[in-house]
Amino acid sequence: MASRVPALAPHPAPKAPTLSARLFETRRQSIDLTETLSPEDMVVQAMDDASPTKWHLAHVTWFFETFILAKHLSGYRVFDERFNFCFNSYYESQGSRHPRARRGVLTRPGIYDVFSYRAHVDDALARMFAQSGEPEGEIARLVEIGINHEQQHQELLLTDILALFAANPLRPAYRKPKPAAVGRGEPPGVSWIEYPGGIHQIGHDGAGFAWDNEAPRHDALIHPFGLADRLVTNGEWLAFIEDGGYRTASLWLADGWATVQREGWQAPLYWEHRDDQWQAMSLEGQRPLEPAAPVCNVSYFEADAFARWSGKRLPTEFEWEIAAAALPVEGNDLGSGSLRPVPAGNPAPGVPRQMYGDVWEWTQSAYLPYPSYKPPEGAIGEYNGKFMVSQQVLRGASCATPHGHSRSTYRNFFYPQQRWQFAGLRLASDIS
Amino acid sequence: MASRVPALAPHPAPKAPTLSARLFETRRQSIDLTETLSPEDMVVQAMDDASPTKWHLAHVTWFFETFILAKHLSGYRVFDERFNFCFNSYYESQGSRHPRARRGVLTRPGIYDVFSYRAHVDDALARMFAQSGEPEGEIARLVEIGINHEQQHQELLLTDILALFAANPLRPAYRKPKPAAVGRGEPPGVSWIEYPGGIHQIGHDGAGFAWDNEAPRHDALIHPFGLADRLVTNGEWLAFIEDGGYRTASLWLADGWATVQREGWQAPLYWEHRDDQWQAMSLEGQRPLEPAAPVCNVSYFEADAFARWSGKRLPTEFEWEIAAAALPVEGNDLGSGSLRPVPAGNPAPGVPRQMYGDVWEWTQSAYLPYPSYKPPEGAIGEYNGKFMVSQQVLRGASCATPHGHSRSTYRNFFYPQQRWQFAGLRLASDIS
Amino acid sequence: MASRVPALAPHPAPKAPTLSARLFETRRQSIDLTETLSPEDMVVQAMDDASPTKWHLAHVTWFFETFILAKHLSGYRVFDERFNFCFNSYYESQGSRHPRARRGVLTRPGIYDVFSYRAHVDDALARMFAQSGEPEGEIARLVEIGINHEQQHQELLLTDILALFAANPLRPAYRKPKPAAVGRGEPPGVSWIEYPGGIHQIGHDGAGFAWDNEAPRHDALIHPFGLADRLVTNGEWLAFIEDGGYRTASLWLADGWATVQREGWQAPLYWEHRDDQWQAMSLEGQRPLEPAAPVCNVSYFEADAFARWSGKRLPTEFEWEIAAAALPVEGNDLGSGSLRPVPAGNPAPGVPRQMYGDVWEWTQSAYLPYPSYKPPEGAIGEYNGKFMVSQQVLRGASCATPHGHSRSTYRNFFYPQQRWQFAGLRLASDIS
Amino acid sequence: MASRVPALAPHPAPKAPTLSARLFETRRQSIDLTETLSPEDMVVQAMDDASPTKWHLAHVTWFFETFILAKHLSGYRVFDERFNFCFNSYYESQGSRHPRARRGVLTRPGIYDVFSYRAHVDDALARMFAQSGEPEGEIARLVEIGINHEQQHQELLLTDILALFAANPLRPAYRKPKPAAVGRGEPPGVSWIEYPGGIHQIGHDGAGFAWDNEAPRHDALIHPFGLADRLVTNGEWLAFIEDGGYRTASLWLADGWATVQREGWQAPLYWEHRDDQWQAMSLEGQRPLEPAAPVCNVSYFEADAFARWSGKRLPTEFEWEIAAAALPVEGNDLGSGSLRPVPAGNPAPGVPRQMYGDVWEWTQSAYLPYPSYKPPEGAIGEYNGKFMVSQQVLRGASCATPHGHSRSTYRNFFYPQQRWQFAGLRLASDIS
DSSP states (O other): OOEEOOOOOOOOOOOOOOHHHHHHHHHHHHHHTTTTOOHHHHHOOOSTTOOOHHHHHHHHHHHHIIIIIHHHSTTOOOSOTTHHHHHOOSOGGGOOOOOGGGGGGOOOSOHHHHHHHHHHHHHHHHHHHHHHOSOOHHHHHHHHHHHHHHHHHHHHHHHHHHHHHHTSTTOOOSSOOOOOGGGGSOOOOOOEEEEOOEEEEESOOSSSOOOGGGOSOEEEEEOOEEEESSOOBHHHHHHHHHTTGGGOGGGSOHHHHHHHHHHTOOSOTTEEEETTEEEEEETTEEEEOOTTSBOOSOOHHHHHHHHHHTTOBOOOHHHHHHHHHTSOSOEESGGGOOOSOOOOOOOBTTBOSSOEESSEEEEEEEOOOOTTOOOOSSGGGGSSGGGOSSOEEEEEOOTTSOTTOOOTTOOEEEOTTOOSSSEEOOOEEEOO | OOEEOOOOOOOOOOOOOOHHHHHHHHHHHHHHTTTTOOHHHHHOOOSTTOOOHHHHHHHHHHHHIIIIIHHHSTTOOOSOTTHHHHHOOSOGGGOOOOOGGGGGGOOOSOHHHHHHHHHHHHHHHHHHHHHHOSOOHHHHHHHHHHHHHHHHHHHHHHHHHHHHHHTSTTOOOSSOOOOOGGGGSOOOOOOEEEEOOEEEEESOOSSSOOOGGGOSOEEEEEOOEEEESSOOBHHHHHHHHHTTGGGOGGGSOHHHHHHHHHHTOOSOTTEEEETTEEEEEETTEEEEOOTTSBOOSOOHHHHHHHHHHTTOBOOOHHHHHHHHHTSOSOEESGGGOOOSOOOOOOOBTTBOSSOEESSEEEEEEEOOOOTTOOOOSSGGGGSSGGGOSSOEEEEEOOTTSOTTOOOTTOOEEEOTTOOSSSEEOOOEEEOO | OOEEOOOOOOOOOOOOOOHHHHHHHHHHHHHHTTTTOOHHHHHOOOSTTOOOHHHHHHHHHHHHIIIIIHHHSTTOOOSOTTHHHHHOOSOGGGOOOOOGGGGGGOOOSOHHHHHHHHHHHHHHHHHHHHHHOSOOHHHHHHHHHHHHHHHHHHHHHHHHHHHHHHTSTTOOOSSOOOOOGGGGSOOOOOOEEEEOOEEEEESOOSSSOOOGGGOSOEEEEEOOEEEESSOOBHHHHHHHHHTTGGGOGGGSOHHHHHHHHHHTOOSOTTEEEETTEEEEEETTEEEEOOTTSBOOSOOHHHHHHHHHHTTOBOOOHHHHHHHHHTSOSOEESGGGOOOSOOOOOOOBTTBOSSOEESSEEEEEEEOOOOTTOOOOSSGGGGSSGGGOSSOEEEEEOOTTSOTTOOOTTOOEEEOTTOOSSSEEOOOEEEOO | OOEEOOOOOOOOOOOOOOHHHHHHHHHHHHHHTTTTOOHHHHHOOOSTTOOOHHHHHHHHHHHHIIIIIHHHSTTOOOSOTTHHHHHOOSOGGGOOOOOGGGGGGOOOSOHHHHHHHHHHHHHHHHHHHHHHOSOOHHHHHHHHHHHHHHHHHHHHHHHHHHHHHHTSTTOOOSSOOOOOGGGGSOOOOOOEEEEOOEEEEESOOSSSOOOGGGOSOEEEEEOOEEEESSOOBHHHHHHHHHTTGGGOGGGSOHHHHHHHHHHTOOSOTTEEEETTEEEEEETTEEEEOOTTSBOOSOOHHHHHHHHHHTTOBOOOHHHHHHHHHTSOSOEESGGGOOOSOOOOOOOBTTBOSSOEESSEEEEEEEOOOOTTOOOOSSGGGGSSGGGOSSOEEEEEOOTTSOTTOOOTTOOEEEOTTOOSSSEEOOOEEEOO
């Protein structure tokens, strides 16, 4: 049963830690994520889209070194001049760099060198703050960017490790599986929530950190729409498969159908039919599929085809933001420690569930600049704007998104054929 | 100098010919376009994106046969059962088909068979109308679609012939060059027109023919914007090249820059620096560049980079439509016979020039469905909707667009790297 | 039953026509081969390995113009300077050229221009001979090369037309099928002929024309061997297929097995299982398979796997030459007009059948230079020597080889994965 | 000055260690080679042709487990059933396996698991010998094969580590450079040795171990030839480069020239012109080129082009074997510890230098079976025979070939475009 969206009580913010404390906490969390990994696990690149753990650890450190220490800490000694070539990702303005698809050949510097690099940079940052006090102004802005940048790579680190372990015939687990009692049952029921149309404010209002691509906040005219109050589940996806979803051209975008044919897609990326049951590779190793949990590791092409099969559609990113705006930023993210999408909890009338966490949600919005968007000056300006073509926006967060990284205006983006992210979908509908 | 958009006097419509007369006129125009082509010219496929002339001629005929005659003319005898396999383009619902990239191997059926096929279908259509009178209802709808479909292929036929002749070291001319006195001079001046924001109606209103992707007409909130009153010229593009445009990463979208590097782009598709001057291949053969004429055969990536270099941006498709809505549908299209983009005429305050004709105009809008868009039922539903991902919208018309095919709500679309179309750009700007 | 090779009676040579007569006869035969082809058939390139008919016709003409007329006929006017770029095949010393894989885009010059080109060159050659008499010395040598070169392209023309028509869903016939009464029966019996070892002279002895790669004639030590007295048949190949030949890794060279897997090979190139029977595409269109006729359009990989499956091996090129040396150069070549491989005739003790004609025979010899081989000076030196790596030698002739083009020392060569030639195999065995 | 080949004094063999002692010595040497490598270095695959160190260590162990222990040691417990999938290289008869190009994703089993695997297998082998005594008969044959197999992988391990470190922008050294006093001077002089023609015995005579592809020993007719008494040097290669060798089409095989153009080759694989000098990457890191040392890391295409430029040719594999047959098996192999090619020592009349060690020597012989060659039965039969197409034979040994692994009949083989081996060349000439 559909219902109107309710007014929600304001969510009281906890007392915030200082920026420098958040910085070092974030730096430590990156290391914590590597606890179960061997040096070998950390050097290999599973595929072109993925990067090695070690590269992630070094690249985020290079970011602090290059954009903060080298420019703002007088007397700072660069750890190793050659790292600029090794660990620059895509900043054309920072010079040439090691090719993305070859990041996995960097067995040197070794993981212990990279840990030393991290310590060197952390020490310098601490020294800087000890000298100059808690960061302010431009430096505070760069530290905040650095924290958020490192959080993004924490998620990618997990995404890429899953890709690596899924490519291994031994199907190793990133961590020992925890019991999943709830997920074996029936998919939880779904309710539809109706939202009225009208002019809405979209984008970040400037309070607190946001990426440049979330600005400027602007008016947008929205048409009335409905939104499912939970994510699409594995059980529902199985019905799609069994109904011939992957064999029915009319359900697919033309590029999607060509991809299905060329790649031989028959199920989400990490699904495997083995021993008479569907299993899926996860950070807990290969496990039986949980029908009630949200489907994960699907492409935009698949999400779109599923929505068409359902007689629905994907939401636009604006619709998602409107539905999310009034909700507390809570959910099954990395902070929960589950490391996997979990079934939706009990419904509450008019309140969408699973908005933050579990899986990123594909939207039907192409990734484009907001009206009057201008990228920042300098290298940081390469962060978001230059990717604004041919990609689709995802909203929300996933089970691998660091806690505190999310907000209603956050815009994630990937190419429509990419499947290695923790990405799923929620259905929307027109209301006439 | 910028000015407000003026109220324009209504444009009186000429007395319209009957639908069947328009149909046969369109059919005849396709044949007229082949006058200068040899059978060999008509069979070869210049590249995967292009199709042979013969294939275009047969495919549009197959469209009438399959969707009208086979279903609505009792006793109709299909010309050749095997043509469904040969000349279906991408209609999954119509069965399997010859691979797109292999259309050029179809030396049989020969061009004279295809002419016979056309005559057979035209005869049957004429017989149908003789029996049942001027088409009405569903048949009229299908005939109208067939006319517009054939017009689209007329443009593609010219586009693809240019690709073929440009790949030939002899650089043959599709037709003898006409003098181009006006184009050698300085680029004409450009004025900027300001448009107010507000809620505008976008999309087709249902009067007269339109494609399904132009509907439904809906409200959209527009922010104030400025629009150049003419297209970007070859002369301006030369300045971009000379300023290092193709060598400056910061001007480009990341995918665009990767394409520039991989393909070695240094100029628009058909430009060549030879004998100490810039030349460009055209339907009139290889000719010296006309600085005052609009630039042509550029990709979205290039158009976007040029706009960034100019300190401007590309318009959205909605902005273009608002500017075009009140203008007469007139310009340098196929009806003018010029077969090439020509310099803008004299300016009139507040009236954008070159809106229809010369070149299709890249917009910064991704090709997406309008709110509540539903593709038509049946095979015709495959016409537009299934391409709504990863492409950019172009608006207007080109020097190869058949006269009468254009309107302000028309949405053309191509991938951002494609350059073989008659595509250029017009600049836009934010107004704060 | 195996038998010793008999002494054969000498084969009386007919009175030879003059060189110039042979030249013009060869030139005319090229045109005769195009009788059933449309201009469209003659321009298209079926695949990278193949060339258009028109290109063959022009290239062989360019050969006479470039190497004879331009150098040896004073006052000769080159037909079109641009043709050197269009119709040079691979002579690096003759300047840059149109890319091989793009020969099919040359719709201009048109076929009638190419016919004119041929006439222009033939006229000049005739004028040259009228002035200077029957060619002698260097010019005679070049004319002889030109004749043989054109004959090679006559075979390729047919090979490539078959590739083109096989890629066409209509499966057109190059010429109307003739009845094939003999081929439907059982494969003819096979006898084995034993040849003694010892030192044999291999290579051309200098009497009459031969390619440079057939020289120098030299001693080679041969081990005793056995040779099947006929070619492997379609019927035998069917048994190989039915025994799982294409699914049994242990029968294949590693590169061959990788090719089978990657390309999905399940039968020879033009075989198709349709309407409950095996059919094969041929110059007479798609026809039921003739079990008694020699298998055709197989790669070296397949020939080698078949031999292993048979418990035999392929012959070396020297073994083949020894067996052929004493035989008359007769067989089912282009002169017979059959245009397809035909079943072996009645056996004669100790006389191998089908040595010249039907299909080229893959040998286990890599294509390498003979001891002390030196390529000729100048452009003609690029004819053979630079291909001496990674290819396998084929011996004999095929049903598409012009009559008079064959001899026992002739070395043909192709890559081991290539299948579009009229190529089959004959088995050999060790004798200990 | 050329001279006749002298009679050499017989080379006294040292007292041979037992087979089992040699086995465990070989097993230990593999581990010794990894001393300077980190776990990360040992897991990564530099390119498709290369394999990770860890994979080499495990694969050779799998060989002993699969072909000896599992079949011949009763009660043997397989270390891990899943390793058969992970570490089978190409034995189709041993079941499916992990794709070659994906060996680098196997971060698990970890290097310590692989060391345990080695210990487990070594213990079992020792137990087997303790129970049954020194191996004899079939087991001795398999142990001998296993030793030689592991030696081959020792060389590949070094080859592949060099490829990995050369791909690293830090250019790490496998081991600290040793001084190279001798190599900086002028290339040593070269003498030519003449060998008479006649019937020679080629191939292994059955005494001691040899691969199946070295048999059967057979008569071959050899034409008189000359052979350079040392390898081609870096200094000579520089002269080839400076003379435009890489830009002169006429020097190259057609496939070679196409490769030069496509890959942009301008020098041997690991050469780099940096800081105004030629440097080369080596196991001792990036170092200035030594003009007097043998050129290394060249393809067959390059070796062949160099020989043509020199007015010489490459030797056949038979010519090399004849020249080597009477020489002691001594040279700069892995036993010398130099890990790099070194300049030739002082000449001795009629005695070719550098025949074993420094670099493998490309020959003009295609890799083909000897007359009456039969691969062994069973999986071991997949070792050599199935690669006998499209490759060229190399003779001798390199600076990375384990001591004791070489002999005059040894046949190494690679594809003509491959450059990552320690491969160079020696010139030969015809004598008429």
